[in-house]
Amino acid sequence: MEIFNHNANINFLGMRKFSVGIAILLMIASIALIAVKGLNYGLDFTGGVSLVVDFEQPVQIGEVRDALEKGGMEHAIVQSLGGTREVSIRLQPKDDPASGVANGGKVNLDRIAEDVTRTLQAARPDARLKSRDYVGSAVGEELRSDGIIAAIVVVLGIGLYLGIRFEWRFAVAAIATEAHDALVTVGIFALMQREFDLTVLASVLAVIGYSINDKVVVFDRVRELFRLARKAEPEEILNRSINNTLSRTIITALFTAITMAALYFFGGPVVHGFAITMLIGILIGTLSSIFVASPILLWLGVSKQDLMPKTKDNPELARRP
Structure with a gap:
């Protein structure tokens, strides 16, 4: 050929x-x-919040991503964790007083987790937060x-x-x-x-x-x-x-x-x-x-x-x- x-x-x-x-x-x-x-640089290089969310019913990655975007979390990374009911969500906290990271402050992990959970439950009431963690920029x-x-x-x-x-x-x-x-x-x-x-x-x-x-x-x-x-x-x-x-x-x-x-x-x-x-x-x-x-x-x-x-x-x- x-x-x-x-x-x-x-x-x-x-x-x-x-x-x-x-x-x-x-x-x-x-x-x-x-x-x-x-x-x-993405979250892999800058650090950020990592959450694991569990759903009672199967969920599509696109569905989770759309729900987060409607809640103002536009650059979240959503991945499936080996099944159809558990997803990993990584996002960079916003630099504002509400997130607790303004002016070099520490990340308010509890507030961010609550915001994500509330946003997801508005679209899928069966969403439950399973774990949360913060990865620093040193990594x-x-x-x-x-x-x-x-x-x-x-x-x-x-x-x-x-x-x-x-x-x-x-x-x-x-x-x-x-x-x-x-x-x-x-x-x-x-x-x-x-x-x-x-x-x-x-x-x-x-x-x-x-x-x-x-x-x-x-x-x-x-x-x-x-x-x-x-x-x-x-x-x-x-x-x-x-x-x-x-x-x-x-x-x-x-x-x-x-x-x-x-x-x-x-x-x-x-x-x-x-x-x-x-x-x-x-x-x-x-x-x-x-x-x-x-x-x-x-x-x-x-x-x-x-x-x-x-x-x-x-x-x-x-x-x-």
Whole structure:
């Protein structure tokens, strides 16, 4: 199944100054947005009130969420707890005197629990508060730092793997493009001020994994063509590699995007952040695989000699039959 001719000769490398220039500008803009506007961290990172509510009769998550929104609790996170009668509710207390958190005051957990229970019982009289707790912001700060470390470890681990499997130039190109993909994805969240929670963080890590898969396919074709070609001009080989894998790249991106769109429209609000992040990351990762990774390889001076087996240079291997 092909969208584009396998032997097409689109000159992607001819646009390298323009494409890489845009990529650099997007990275700078993303860093500026994150530094100036910041991210709209969700309850997972900022802390908040956690409640467990039990119902005598089965209840839908959407029903609970609608009841809370009508009561003025618009950003509550509602999740089912393994059944149809028990739900978890997490929300950020408002900064007002009624909630007890104005001017740096402590959270009035009893008042918040009463407000939530009263709001739910107005819609469902069978609602009963089962437990309540408050999670401080220190836990959120730890999660944030752990998430950043996880992203860095993933990118460096991928670079190490590519350096072993291919050659160090491929590792540098992969790390640079993965940093671009992750930064621009997070930068869009800073621009839109969409809620950034653990689900979104997980999807950013998934974006990194998805994006590197595209690049490995192109890198594999680069190595194969370099070894097969008698006269291997780097720019020609890189262009052919992108053209040969273009249909596969677009088809993979298209069907993954369709899956994420279905998840967004039918999966409910809980997975909206994951689906949107993946859709943004798929677009950015696909474009960087086509327009950014190969120009970096070209500028780093990748050549046929770098990818040929080094048996003659190794006396131990040369003696083997």
